[in-house]
Amino acid sequence: MIMTIAAALLGGMAAGYLFMDVSDKDMLDFILMTALDIMVFIAGIEIGSNRGILKRVCNWHSAVLALSIPAAVAVGSIGGAALIGMAVGLSFYDAVLVGSGLGWYSFSSVVISAMYSTEIGTVSFLANMLRELSAFFLIPVLVRLHKLLALAPSGAATMDSGLPVVIKYTNLHVGMYSFINGLVLTLIVPVLLSWLLSLK
Numbered sequence: 001m002i003m004t005i006a007a008a009l010l011g012g013m014a015a016g017y018l019f020m021d022v023s024d025k026d027m028l029d030f031i032l033m034t035a036l037d038i039m040v041f042i043a044g045i046e047i048g049s050n051r052g053i054l055k056r057v058c059n060w061h062s063a064v065l066a067l068s069i070p071a072a073v074a075v076g077s078i079g080g081a082a083l084i085g086m087a088v089g090l091s092f093y094d095a096v097l098v099g100s101g102l103g104w105y106s107f108s109s110v111v112i113s114a115m116y117s118t119e120i121g122t123v124s125f126l127a128n129m130l131r132e133l134s135a136f137f138l139i140p141v142l143v144r145l146h147k148l149l150a151l152a153p154s155g156a157a158t159m160d161s162g163l164p165v166v167i168k169y170t171n172l173h174v175g176m177y178s179f180i181n182g183l184v185l186t187l188i189v190p191v192l193l194s195w196l197l198s199l200k
Contacts, residue, residue: 042164066177070184073152074192077102081127093200094120100192101128102185103135103155108193115197132157136165143169150174151181156189158182 020028078099085095097120101108105128113121135153139162142149147170154162159182167175 066180067184069148069151069177070181070188073155073181073185074102074188076152077155090120090123093196094123097193097196098124098127100189100196101155102189102192103128103131103157104186104189105129105132108189111190111193111197116200128155131155132161135162139165140169147171147174148177151178154182156182156185159186 078096081099082092082095085098086092090098094117097112097116098108101112101124105125108128109121109125111121112124132154135155135157138153139150142153150166150170151158151174154166158166158178159180162182163175163178166178170178
């Protein structure tokens with residue numbers, strides 16, 4: 001699957017360079033969202049059709065785990081961004097802002113650009129977009145250490161674009177946690193960014 005994803009990415013880059021321009025953006029957005037909706041729908045069918053999975057996550061232990069995972073991912077994302085950001089010359093505040101996107105590049109970059117800095121908004125877009133792309137290649141490696149590590153690289157994207165990849169390399173049980181992880185992180189991002197931006 002890694003080779004297929006890499007080939008698709010390179011093929012798309014070549015097609016974009018040779019045949020597309022800025023005027024095609026709306027069409028590409030439509031195709032992207034349609035394909036994403038289909039992927040998530042199919043993943044949902046897989047999870048929903050396995051009633052044993054739903055029973056396994058409907059207990060206190062699973063509920064605690066389901067909330068602990070996004071909390072750990074959020075802390076790790078922000079802490080990692082702060083360390084790397086300062087190492088490359090960003091201020092602690094700017095680095096934390098970038099990390100607070102938690103993989104949701106389309107939202108965080110717009111909010112940061114509009115309310116704080118276009119430059120940091122651009123950094124947020126690139127960092128979180130590259131995070132999502134690199135997740136496709138990191139997930140197959142990380143699952144060898146522990147299946148739940150598959151939920152860290154994509155961040156908020158584990159509920160959409162990252163979900164099929166997580167299920168492919170783990171199982172439907174982890175896929176359920178993947179969806180919950182992405183959902184919780186997606187809900188956290190607007191609150192976290194609003195709070196951080198209010199401090200400046």
